[in-house]
Amino acid sequence: MRMSKLFGRTLRESPAEAELISHQLTLRAGLVRQLAAGIYSYLPLGWRVLCQIERIMREEMDAIGGQEMQMPVVNPAAIWRATGRYDAPAPGPALLRFRDRAGHDMVLAMTHEEVVADLLRSEVHSYRQLPFMIYHIQTKFRDEPRTRGGLVRVREFTMKDAYSCHADFCSLDEFYERIYQAYVNIFQRCGVQAIAVAADVGVMGGAASHEFMVLSAKGEDTLAICPQCGYAANVEKATFAKPAGVSEAERPIAKIATPGCKTIADVAAFVGVPTCQTLKALFYTTESGEIVLALIRGDLEVNLVKLANVLAGADLRPSSEDTLRSAGIVPGYASAVDLSGFRVIADDSITLGSNFVAGANKEGYHLKNVNYPRDFAVSTLTDIARARAGDRCAECGAVLETPRAIEVGHLFKLGTRYSEAVGATYLDKDGQTQPIVMGSYGIGTGRLMAVIIEENHDEHGIIWPADVSPYPLHLLSLGAAPEVVTAAEQLYSHLQGMGYDVLYDDRNERAGVKFNDADLIGIPWRIVVSRKTLAQESIEIKNRSERAGRMIPLGQLEAILASSVAH
RNA sequence: CGGGGCGUAGCGCAGUCUGGUAGCGCACAGCGAUCGGGACGCUGGGGUCGGAGGUUCAAAUCCUCUCGCCCCGACCA
Numbered sequence: 352m353r354m355s356k357l358f359g360r361t362l363r364e365s366p367a368e369a370e371l372i373s374h375q376l377t378l379r380a381g382l383v384r385q386l387a388a389g390i391y392s393y394l395p396l397g398w399r400v401l402c403q404i405e406r407i408m409r410e411e412m413d414a415i416g417g418q419e420m421q422m423p424v425v426n427p428a429a430i431w432r433a434t435g436r437y438d439a440p441a442p443g444p445a446l447l448r449f450r451d452r453a454g455h456d457m458v459l460a461m462t463h464e465e466v467v468a469d470l471l472r473s474e475v476h477s478y479r480q481l482p483f484m485i486y487h488i489q490t491k492f493r494d495e496p497r498t499r500g501g502l503v504r505v506r507e508f509t510m511k512d513a514y515s516c517h518a519d520f521c522s523l524d525e526f527y528e529r530i531y532q533a534y535v536n537i538f539q540r541c542g543v544q545a546i547a548v549a550a551d552v553g554v555m556g557g558a559a560s561h562e563f564m565v566l567s568a569k570g571e572d573t574l575a576i577c578p579q580c581g582y583a584a585n586v587e588k589a590t591f592a593k594p595a596g597v598s599e600a601e602r603p604i605a606k607i608a609t610p611g612c613k614t615i616a617d618v619a620a621f622v623g624v625p626t627c628q629t630l631k632a633l634f635y636t637t638e639s640g641e642i643v644l645a646l647i648r649g650d651l652e653v654n655l656v657k658l659a660n661v662l663a664g665a666d667l668r669p670s671s672e673d674t675l676r677s678a679g680i681v682p683g684y685a686s687a688v689d690l691s692g693f694r695v696i697a698d699d700s701i702t703l704g705s706n707f708v709a710g711a712n713k714e715g716y717h718l719k720n721v722n723y724p725r726d727f728a729v730s731t732l733t734d735i736a737r738a739r740a741g742d743r744c745a746e747c748g749a750v751l752e753t754p755r756a757i758e759v760g761h762l763f764k765l766g767t768r769y770s771e772a773v774g775a776t777y778l779d780k781d782g783q784t785q786p787i788v789m790g791s792y793g794i795g796t797g798r799l800m801a802v803i804i805e806e807n808h809d810e811h812g813i814i815w816p817a818d819v820s821p822y823p824l825h826l827l828s829l830g831a832a833p834e835v836v837t838a839a840e841q842l843y844s845h846l847q848g849m850g851y852d853v854l855y856d857d858r859n860e861r862a863g864v865k866f867n868d869a870d871l872i873g874i875p876w877r878i879v880v881s882r883k884t885l886a887q888e889s890i891e892i893k894n895r896s897e898r899a900g901r902m903i904p905l906g907q908l909e910a911i912l913a914s915s916v917a918h
Numbered sequence: 919c920g921g922g923g924c925g926u927a928g929c930g931c932a933g934u935c936u937g938g939u940a941g942c943g944c945a946c947a948g949c950g951a952u953c954g955g956g957a958c959g960c961u962g963g964g965g966u967c968g969g970a971g972g973u974u975c976a977a978a979u980c981c982u983c984u985c986g987c988c989c990c991g992a993c994c995a
Contacts, residue, residue, distance in 0.1 A: 363944065363956065364930045368988045388987065445994070462995075496919075496993055504994085553995055562995095571994090655993095668919095668992085761995065793995080830953045863955035870955090881954065891954095 352395075352822070354856045354868075359384075359394030361868050371569055373804040374501025376813050380872050382800075389498030389506035391797070396872065399821035401509070404796050404803075405488050407540050407818060408511045411533040417484045417513055422466045424490050428456035430465040434772040440638045440666040441553070447494045459492035464769045464791055467514045471775035471787050478518045478779045481787070482526060486513035488796070500569065502801035503757060509796045517788040518779065520558075523764055530792050534563055534760050541799060542816030543806045545759055548574055549584040551656050557768055563760035563794075565802050570755035575738040579749035586753065587656040589738040590745045596648065596704020597628045602720040604688075609717045613683030615649040618717055622708050626650040630701060630709040630721060632685040634670040634693075637662065642670055642678055644685070644693045646729065647736060648700035648707075654737035661696050661731055686710035687727040688718060697729040698736050759799050765789040813873030814895050822854040823916050825874035829862045829881035839880040842890065846878075849909065851916070870895070876916055878908075 359381035368385075369375040377383045382397030393401055409419065428448065431437035436446070437458070447459040460466065467485070475481070488511045495506050502508075513530065517523045531547065538545035543565050550562040562585060564574060575589035576582070584590070612618040619626045629649030635658070636642055643662060645653050659667050672682045680690070686709035687695050701707070701723050709721040721727070740753040767786035770776065776784045800819075807814045817823065824846060828839030836857075843855045854874060856865045862881075869877050877900065879891040890908060893900025903911055 360928085360945085362929060366929070367924080367931090370989070385987090441994080491995095493995075495995095497991090499989090550995095666993085758995075795995090832953080835953095861953060861955085861957075863953095863957075866955045868956085879954080883954070 352852075352854050354854060355858045357381075357395060357854075359396060361871055369501060371500045371503065371801070371805070372808060373503070373801040376804050376808060376871070377501060377801065380813055383502065389495055389504065391502065391505060391507075393797075396821045397800070400800055400815070400819055401796050403819040403821070404541060404799055405509075405511065407537055408488070408794060408796075411537050411540075412484075412486050412511070412513060415484070415529045415533050417486045419487060420485050421487050422460075422463050422470075422489060424460050424492065426458050426460045426466060428458055430469050430773070431458055434465055434468065434769055436465070442493070443666070445493050445495065447492050460489075461491050461493040462510075462791070462793070463487070463489070463512055464514070464765065464789070465773075467516075467789070467791075468769040468773045468775050471516060471770060472773055475516065475775070475777055475787060478777055478785075481777065482515060482517040482522045484513055484515040484526070484530075486511060486792075491795075499571065500801070502797045503569075504571065505797060508798065511794045511796060513792040515790040515792070517790070518777065518785065520764075520766070520788055523766075523788050523790050527762065527764060527790060530762060530790070531561070534762065534792070534794070537794065538563060538565075538759065540816075540818045541803050542819070543759065543799070543802050546576075546583060546756075548576075548756075549588050550761065551585060551587040551660070552763060557763050557765035559764045561762045562758050563762075564756035565759055565806065566754050567757045567802070567805055568755055569805070570757040572756050572758055573753055574756050575742075575751045575753055577744035577747060577749050577751055580744060580747035582744050582746045582751075584738075586738050587654065589751075590734060591736070591738040591742040591751060592745045592748060593648075593651065593700045593703055593736065594627065594743070596700070597625065597706070599705050601722045601725060602706055604721060604726055605719045606711050606713075606716055607719055608715060609684075610715045612717070618708055619649065622717070622719065624708055628704055628707055630686060630707045632687065632710055634675055634680065634685070635667040636670045636674060638666040642674065642680075642693055643667070644687060644690070644695045645698075645735060646687055646695055646701060647698040648704065651698065651700050652737045652739065653698070653735055657733075657735045657737075658696060661733060661735065662694075681710070681712055681714050684710040684714055684716060685712055686718065686721065687729065688712070688721055689727075694731075695727075695729040696731045696733070696735060697723070699732055699734055700736060701729075702732070757798070757802055757805070759802050760794040761792070763791045765791055808873070811867070812871035815873045815875060817875050817917060820874050821872075822852050822874050824851050824853045824876050824878060824912075825856065825869050825872065826853050826878045827856045827865045827869060827880070829865065829879060829883075831859060832882055834885060835881055838885055842878070842880055846912075849912070851912070876912075 361381050362379045365375040383391045451457050491510045492507050498504050515526050545563040545565050547561045550560045552560045573586045575584050575586050612621045615626050615629050619629050627650040631647050631649045633645045675682050706720040709718050711718045742751050770787040775787050779785050846853045875895050877893045884890050889902040889904050891900045891902050
């Protein structure tokens with residue numbers, strides 16, 4: 352490709368809106384251009400990178416028996432109603448809805464479990480057909496409340512999503528190991544260090560899930576990682592060892608005046624107990640208007656994702672003070688003692704300790720010596736606590752680290768949620784009807800491209816890992832001398848004849864401009880033809896990640912390329 | 919959805935407070951010189967100042983409304 356004709360220019364300066372390095376470099380190198388918030392065009396260079404990433408994903412999916420196909424972006428709402436996701440609070444408005452001319456409700460697919468389940472109904476009837484895995488690389492649309500970080504969180508993107516179908520969970524577990532390894536391979540080939548962590552299943556539902564995460568200070572997710580035993584989870588999901596509380600013989604409950612003590616810190620200091628001997632009462636309002644009380648020991652914090660899961664995925668908002676007052680609740684002085692009419696979801700930390708200080712449900716008063724279950728009842732007692740930096744690993748007791756990370760892939764053991772919802776069943780050996788067991792596995796290609804850049808750049812630009820580079824070779828001619836131009840043109844033809852895809856900088860630009868653009872675009876091998884090289888009947892070849900190049904005689908070029916550059 | 923910021927040439931910005939000829943750098947076009955790290959000289963094209971109302975003799979500038987984009991949070995896969 353001649354750069355003089357390449358569509359898409361490099362930019363000397365970063366557009367003002369770009370904050371992340373990957374966002375700046377994708378714009379400056381001419382890989383993408385933004386059309387609207389979270390909606391991007393891929394220019395030829397960016398598109399080639401995306402195609403390289405897709406090629407790697409195809410190879411790894413095919414290697415474990417995946418069958419590529421293609422499913423539509425526009426879906427009838429009916430199949431989304433069938434699985435319950437059309438009307439559920441999540442994904443809710445993230446699912447873009449519209450009507451066709453006949454007045455049918457339609458959606459833009461944000462993932463393809465529904466279409467897969469629908470296909471399974473008509474295509475799979477026997478255990479003899481199972482297991483198998485299908486996948487496609489297709490546009491997704493998710494109407495995000497907020498886009499972020501260039502290509503990191505967008506509304507329209509392509510995803511490689513794979514779906515495995517099994518006769519039983521045993522088969523799913525077996526396959527899960529294989530796709531897990533395939534994902535490890537993909538990220539490794541793309542030059543990113545991804546780690547797998549236990550994750551919440553979110554709107555996908557199902558039994559278990561893992562996310563592949565790349566550590567990044569700019570990441571949207573926070574992980575809980577144990578440096579000692581290797582435990583790793585998204586904090587949305589993470590468990591930890593809750594410290595023991597104060598253990599005493601239960602004493603009789605007593606009301607005490609605590610004027611102006613509305614926070615846990617105030618109360619603990621005023622009464623003279625550690626925060627772990629207090630109970631925190633938090634109120635959340637669901638999308639249907641129900642007020643739910645989340646109860647947790649005062650030294651811990653509530654994990655909203657865990658709480659929402661207890662409430663079947665409810666969309667929770669902290670209740671406003673006005674809402675609470677009109678429901679007869681005293682903000683700042685509430686507790687579960689003598690409070691009826693609300694669901695109480697309690698963290699199991701309330702059983703670690705005794706003689707807690709809790710609200711008296713009366714302005715200016717708290718209760719001492721509150722004990723569960725002696726003094727109050729709960730609807731659910733489970734783990735709803737959020738792991739924080741400094742908490743200890745539930746497995747081995749070491750101190751957890753909580754780095755930020757960007758999610759680049761997600762594996763779900765879906766189980767039978769979708770197949771049962773739409774009646775996708777097969778007959779087993781005994782002629783019994785069984786639901787098909789499913790898994791789904793996704794990687795966003797554009798986000799992966801951004802993360803590759805985040806992980807592979809220097810102050811001059813991108814440093815593409817060879818497998819994803821838009822071109823393997825970048826040929827520069829320096830100067831307008833006829834003999835240089837002729838030699839460069841000949842070399843360009845020659846390299847193409849050898850089967851190499853070459854980006855050829857044939858522009859009438861100064862050396863500095865060409866060098867800087869080459870560094871910015873980041874192709875692994877740079878070949879220079881100039882007066883200087885011609886004088887020695889050589890060319891200069893330089894790897895993007897090295898500081899200096901080396902002169903090699905023209906005659907040796909072929910051999911050197913063969914040994915170090917993939918076609 | 920809450921908080922903050924920004925919309926002036928393709929990009930980066932000044933001008934807005936205090937109303938009075940729309941500017942600068944880069945990029946682009948032409949000419950010249952130069953040709954190994956974003957040099958240089960001359961000339962030139964490009965703008966309904968995001969949009970709509972309003973105030974005014976006069977609005978990029980003041981007022982009202984609105985649209986868009988970015989960042990933080992909520993949320994999210």
